[in-house]
Every structure is written in structure tokens, then in C-alpha cells.
Amino acid sequence: MSAKIYYGARQSFIMSRRKAQMFIVTAVFLTSMLFFLQQALVTYSTIDNTRPFLTKEVYILKGMKDGIERTIKQTPDCIQFQENVEEYLSDLKDDVSAEGYVLSTNFDLDCNIWNNAPPDPPPFTLSIRLSKTYDATGKLSFYHS
Secondary structure (H helix, E strand, C coil): CHHHHHHHHHHHHHHHHHHHHHHHHHHHHHHHHHHHHHHHHHHHCCCCCCHHHCCHHHHHHHHHHHHHHHHHHHCCCHHHHHHHHHHHHHHHHHHHHHCCCEEEEEEEECHHHCCCCCCCCCCEEEEEEEECCCEEEEEEEECCC
């Protein structure tokens, strides 16, 4: 009688091992199938990221303002600044036009008042017009000191 109990316990152990193996095989199969299905469908899905970039003009204008502020602070003389800002604006126009924007700039630089500080008149003023989705315009004033 003890042989039958031993045989039944052994058979139960083997059956539970096979169930565990089949569970693992099934889990691996389902995971692989879901991965390949996701990879096949990824080309048909997209993330809607248009909403955050509707006002990208604001970020371009802020980057332009920050770039000119850094340039005017780091340039010791007025003539060198004029060359630097012309090159900067030219490069910026090329960059934004590649993205479909139209950038118009006009600046006034007075080297006679290069070292002025507020409330005196600024030595550099920049008029900007940037358009694509919206038309953004502005006039910025910069001081060297």
C-alpha cells in the first residue's frame, strides 16, 4: 500500500512540474507574440505632439533673445559685436527657414553709446518678425553693461 502512495505522490509531482513548464512556455510565447505584434503595428501609430508645438515661435524668439544677450555681454567692442550679430542673425534665418519659418530682422546699433546703462538709451535695438503658424513681432533693446 505504501508503494501506491509513493507512486501517486511521484505522479502528482511530475504532473505539477509539467504544468509549470507549460506555464513558462506559454508565458514566453505570449510575450514574444505581443512584442512582435507591437513592432509590426508601431509604424501605424503616432503620438499627437502637435499641441505643445503650436507656439514654437515663442521658444525661437526666447532663444534669439538669450543668444543676443550672451553675444553682447561677451563682446568687448561695438564693431566686433556688429559682425557677430550679423553672422548670428544670418545663421538663425537659415535655421528657422529650414523649418518653414519666415524671419525678418532689422537692428539699430549706435557705437557712440555702447557703454550706456538703463535708463539711458540702449546701444542696440532689434526689430523681429517671425511667422509660420502665428505672426510674432517684437522690438527688443539690449545694453552692453
